[in-house]
Amino acid sequence: MSKEALWTKSFINIWVSNFFLFLTFYFLMVSLPVYAIHELHGKQSSAGLITTMFLLTAIVIRPFAGKLMQKYGKKTLLVLSLAIFFIVALFYFLPHSVGSLLIVRAFHGIGFGMATTATGTIVADIIPNSRRGEGMGYYSMSMNLAMVAGPFLGLMAINSWGSNTLFLMAVIFAVMAIFTGLFIKLPKTEHTVPVQGEEKKTAKLGGILEPSAIPISIVAALFGIVYSSILSFVSVYADGKGLESVSGYFFVVYAVVMLMGRPFAGRWFDRYGANVIIYPCILLFAIGMLTLSNVNTAFLFLFAAALIGLGYGTLFPSFQTIAIQKAAPEKRGLATATFLSLFDSGIGIGSFLVGFVGDMIGFGSLYFYSSFYILLALVVYYFLHGKAARKSKLINDVPKAS
Structure with missing residues (x-):
C-alpha cells in the first residue's frame, strides 16, 4: 500500500514560510541587544527586555489568535498575521532609543504569535493523518534550521554590515514568509460535533x-x-x-x-x-x-x-x-x-x-x-x-x- 503524499506544494510552502518566520526571530534575537547597547547606548538590563517584550506579546496573543482562527478562518489569519509581521519589520529603521525599540518589538511579537499559531494549525491539516508524527517532525526542522542560521546571520550582519543592512535583511525575510504563505491551499475538513460537556x-x-x-x-x-x-x-x-x-x-x-x-x-x-x-x-x-x-x-x-x-x-x-x-x-x-x-x-x-x-x-x-x-x-x-x-x-x- 503506497503512502499518502507528504511533501505537497502546500506543505513545502508552509514549511518555507515558517522557516522565514523563525529565521527572522532568531536573526533579531541575537543582534538587537548588540544594536541596543552599542548604537542606542542602552544598558544590558534594558537590552535584555528586547527579547522578553517580543515573547510576552507573542504569548498573550496566541490564545486569542486561535479563537480568531475559528471565527474568520485559518488562511485569513495567516495572511493578516504575516502582513503585520512584514509591516512592523519596516519600523525597525525608526527607533532612536531602547524605549521606542521595545514598542516595535511588542507589535512584532503580536504578528509573530499570530503567524506561528496559524502555521502550526494549518500544517496539521495539510499532513496526512497516517504520517502525522513524521510530518510534524519534518515541519519542526524549519524552526530548528532557523535556530542555527538565524544567530549566525544576525551576528554577521550587525558586526560586519551594520544596522541598516540588518533591518533590510529582516524585511526581506518577512517578505519571503508572506510570499510563500499566499500559495498555501487548505484541504477541506469535516466538521465534528463537540463532545458533550466539552463546550462548558x-x-x-x-x-x-x-x-x-x-x-x-x-x-x-x-x-x-x-x-x-x-x-x-x-x-x-x-x-x-x-x-x-x-x-x-x-x-x-x-x-x-x-x-x-x-x-x-x-x-x-x-x-x-x-x-x-x-x-x-x-x-x-x-x-x-x-x-x-x-x-x-x-x-x-x-x-x-x-x-x-x-x-x-x-x-x-x-x-x-x-x-x-x-x-x-x-x-x-x-x-x-x-x-x-x-x-x-x-x-x-x-x-x-x-x-x-x-x-x-x-x-x-x-x-x-x-x-x-x-x-x-x-x-x-x-x-x-x-x-x-x-x-x-x-x-x-x-x-x-x-
Whole structure:
C-alpha cells in the first residue's frame, strides 16, 4: 500500500514560510541587544527586555489568535498575521532609543504569535493523518534550521554590515514568509460535533485554551525551562571553560544530529506510539545536560550538543504532535495556540530564573542539577500522558475478533 503524499506544494510552502518566520526571530534575537547597547547606548538590563517584550506579546496573543482562527478562518489569519509581521519589520529603521525599540518589538511579537499559531494549525491539516508524527517532525526542522542560521546571520550582519543592512535583511525575510504563505491551499475538513460537556469545559477557560492540549503543554513547558538555559547561556558557559573557539558550533552539531534522527523518530512515532520515542529522548536529554555540566574539552562540549540535539530536538515536535492529535479538527487552532503559549511561558520563566541561579551556583552546577530535574519531568510526563498513552496502545494492539 503506497503512502499518502507528504511533501505537497502546500506543505513545502508552509514549511518555507515558517522557516522565514523563525529565521527572522532568531536573526533579531541575537543582534538587537548588540544594536541596543552599542548604537542606542542602552544598558544590558534594558537590552535584555528586547527579547522578553517580543515573547510576552507573542504569548498573550496566541490564545486569542486561535479563537480568531475559528471565527474568520485559518488562511485569513495567516495572511493578516504575516502582513503585520512584514509591516512592523519596516519600523525597525525608526527607533532612536531602547524605549521606542521595545514598542516595535511588542507589535512584532503580536504578528509573530499570530503567524506561528496559524502555521502550526494549518500544517496539521495539510499532513496526512497516517504520517502525522513524521510530518510534524519534518515541519519542526524549519524552526530548528532557523535556530542555527538565524544567530549566525544576525551576528554577521550587525558586526560586519551594520544596522541598516540588518533591518533590510529582516524585511526581506518577512517578505519571503508572506510570499510563500499566499500559495498555501487548505484541504477541506469535516466538521465534528463537540463532545458533550466539552463546550462548558472550554467556556470555563474563556474559550482561549484547548483543555485537551493543556497536560502535554505543561510537560513541554517544564522541558522548555531547561532548554532556555541552553539558548541563553551555553555560549557564556563555553567562554568560561575556555571553549569560545567552538561555542558557535554547538547549535550546528545540535541541528545536524537532530536532522539525522528526525526521519526515523517520526516514522517510529506513527508506528509504535509516542512513548517509544519520548522516554529514550528524555534520557538522552538528561545525559546530554549531565555531560555538558562538566566539559573540559571541545569534543565533550560538542558531544553534549549531539546528545541534546537528538534528545530535546526530538521531544519538541513529539509534544506538539500529541497536542494536535488530542484535539478535534476544528480545535487544532486552539490546541496549537495553547501548546505554544505554555511552552513559550516555560522558555520565558526559564530565561528569567536561569540568570539568577547561574550567578549563584555557576552554570556547570546549573546544568548538573538540570539533568536530575529532567528525570523528574519524565515522571510528570508519565502521569499526564505516558500512562494513558500506554493503556491506549495496549487496547489498540489487542487482536480483534474476526
